[in-house]
Amino acid sequence: MKQIAFFIMLVSYATVVSSSPDITFHGNLIAPPTCIVSENKTIEIAFNEVIISDISGDNYKREVPYSVECDSENTDTGIQMKLTWTGVETDFNDSAVETDVVGLGVELQQNGQRFQQGKAINISKTNLPKLHAVLVKKSGAVLSEGAFEAYATLQVDYQ
Numbered sequence: 001m002k003q004i005a006f007f008i009m010l011v012s013y014a015t016v017v018s019s020s021p022d023i024t025f026h027g028n029l030i031a032p033p034t035c036i037v038s039e040n041k042t043i044e045i046a047f048n049e050v051i052i053s054d055i056s057g058d059n060y061k062r063e064v065p066y067s068v069e070c071d072s073e074n075t076d077t078g079i080q081m082k083l084t085w086t087g088v089e090t091d092f093n094d095s096a097v098e099t100d101v102v103g104l105g106v107e108l109q110q111n112g113q114r115f116q117q118g119k120a121i122n123i124s125k126t127n128l129p130k131l132h133a134v135l136v137k138k139s140g141a142v143l144s145e146g147a148f149e150a151y152a153t154l155q156v157d158y159q
Contacts, residue, residue: 032079032158033070033071033079033158034070034071035068035069035070035071035081035125035156035158036068036069036070036071037066037067037068037154037155037156038065038066038067038154039067039069043064043065043066043154045062045064045106045133046062047060047062047135050135052143052145055104055135055136055137055143056137058134059135060134060135061109061132061133061134062132062133062134063130063131063132064108064131064132064133066128066131066154067128068081068083068123068125068128068156069125070125079158079159080122080158080159081122081123081124081125081156081157081158082120082121082122082123082156082157082158082159083110083120083121083123083128083129083154083155083156084117084118084119084120084121084154084155084157085108085115085117085118085152085153085154085155086117086118086152086153086155087117087150087151087152087153088151089117090105090136090138091138092105092136092138092139093105093107093136094116094117095107095108095109095114095115095116095117096108096136097117097150097151097152098150099148099149099150100148100149100150101143101144101146101148102141103137103138103141103142103143104135104136104137104138104141104143104148105135105136105137105138105150106133106134106135106136106150106152107133107134107135107136108131108132108133108134108152109131109132109133109134110129110130110131110132111129111130112130112132115131120157123156
């Protein structure tokens with residue numbers, strides 16, 4: 001009798017173990033948004049007249065007025081947006097681009113901190129970080145009078 005009860009329990013256990021429920025997977029495919037920085041227009045930052053001996057710290061700091069516009073409602077569905085920038089890096093500051101004056105660069109800062117080129121930061125289109133351009137000078141550089149220019153590119157990507 002004990003053998004029959006054990007056999008019935010074993011058969012019942014085998015039946016429970018061998019049951020396999022179906023799994024259903026589903027979701028929605030969405031197209032990633034197309035995002036444009038500052039309407040694809042050049043952002044002009046004017047430093048105007050700069051006294052060479054005053055190029056230090058934040059003496060020549062200008063806000064970078066930029067915007068990010070995305071063409072899709074899908075930007076609010078958990079898509080993570082990232083902002084990066086690139087340009088010709090100076091040999092003395094990895095957060096600055098070269099100008100056409102040797103020893104002078106333009107550093108980009110985000111929320112008061114150095115914004116290293118090529119390093120992405122997370123952004124939200126409804127709460128963009130403040131960007132500033134700051135003139136920086138190579139230690140020991142002797143700058144000549146004259147006009148200067150520098151170029152950089154802002155880029156928004158998403159995951």
